[in-house]
Amino acid sequence: MALATPALPQHFSTLVKRLAAFDNLIIIAYHGEHRPAVLYREYTDPVVYLPMDSQYLGGDYLLDPFYREHLRGGVQGIRRLRDIAPDHFRRTHYYKNYYHQTTLLDEVAVFANITESDTITACFGRDRSSGKPFNRRELEVLQQYELTLSSLLKKHWQDYRSDDVMKAAPAPLEERLRETLNQQHSIRLSPRQAEVALFILRGHSSL
Known part of the structure; x- marks a missing residue:
């Protein structure tokens, strides 16, 4: 009810x-x-x-x-x-x-x-x-x-x-990470490097 x-x-x-x-x-x-x-x-x-x-x-x-x-x-x-x-x-x-x-x-x-x-x-x-x-x-x-x-x-x-559903979806997190690092720290990551970095940030080991 x-x-x-x-x-x-x-x-x-x-x-x-x-x-x-x-x-x-x-x-x-x-x-x-x-x-x-x-x-x-x-x-x-x-x-x-x-x-x-x-x-x-x-x-x-x-x-x-x-x-x-x-x-x-x-x-x-x-x-x-x-x-x-x-x-x-x-x-x-x-x-x-x-x-x-x-x-x-x-x-x-x-x-x-x-x-x-x-x-x-x-x-x-x-x-x-x-x-x-x-x-x-x-x-x-x-x-x-x-x-x-x-x-x-x-x-x-x-x-x-x-x-927010009516707004354009934000860029993928990997892409946002690459852009932020480049703009704020002049660090350029490849798409694969950004993907690996996010795995580490989330707590995944290399095993």
């Missing part, structure tokens, strides 16, 4: 808490390679989202494993951050200068594709409030309901569109 009403996020939160308790929840809309939009958030400790608007939405999202999962396209259901993050994720600038500030210990996201380029994600986190990650049983329960949770998000936001 809460579908298509402002009450849906709170009801959605209550439903998930019965499956696996969490400390924080944020629902984000990703639009292709445009800047994402926050649709809803709740938390136990306000510290968890303090750097969200300035740092994450300011550009750090480009190195977020959940954002990279969205760019793959066609992603539905549950994803756990530690399962999709690169092997050297904790060594990255993104982790040390953004993620570590949030005090997040574990995150699970429900993905729902709205259009070919638009994805809604509901990210449930455990932070210093509880001080422990999700356990295996909680993850198994969430996975049992992943299609239901994805469907609820998709149904509720099926008509959601961002103003």
Whole structure:
């Protein structure tokens, strides 16, 4: 009954808490390679989202494993951050200068594709409030309901569109990196070098 009403996020939160308790929840809309939009958030400790608007939405999202999962396209259901993050994720600038500030210990996201380029994600986190990650049983329960949770998000936001969708899509990140390095530091990278640099920035090792 809460579908298509402002009450849906709170009801959605209550439903998930019965499956696996969490400390924080944020629902984000990703639009292709445009800047994402926050649709809803709740938390136990306000510290968890303090750097969200300035740092994450300011550009750090480009190195977020959940954002990279969205760019793959066609992603539905549950994803756990530690399962999709690169092997050297904790060594990255993104982790040390953004993620570590949030005090997040574990995150699970429900993905729902709205259009070919638009994805809604509901990210449930455990932070210093509880001080422990999700356990295996909680993850198994969430996975049992992943299609239901994805469907609820998709149904509720099926008509959601961002103003950015009407704008021209930004250049690919590799191209923007090459241009920025050239303009600001007179460093010229080949397309392949820029691709490798981004793999390193995201936390991939050479293995």
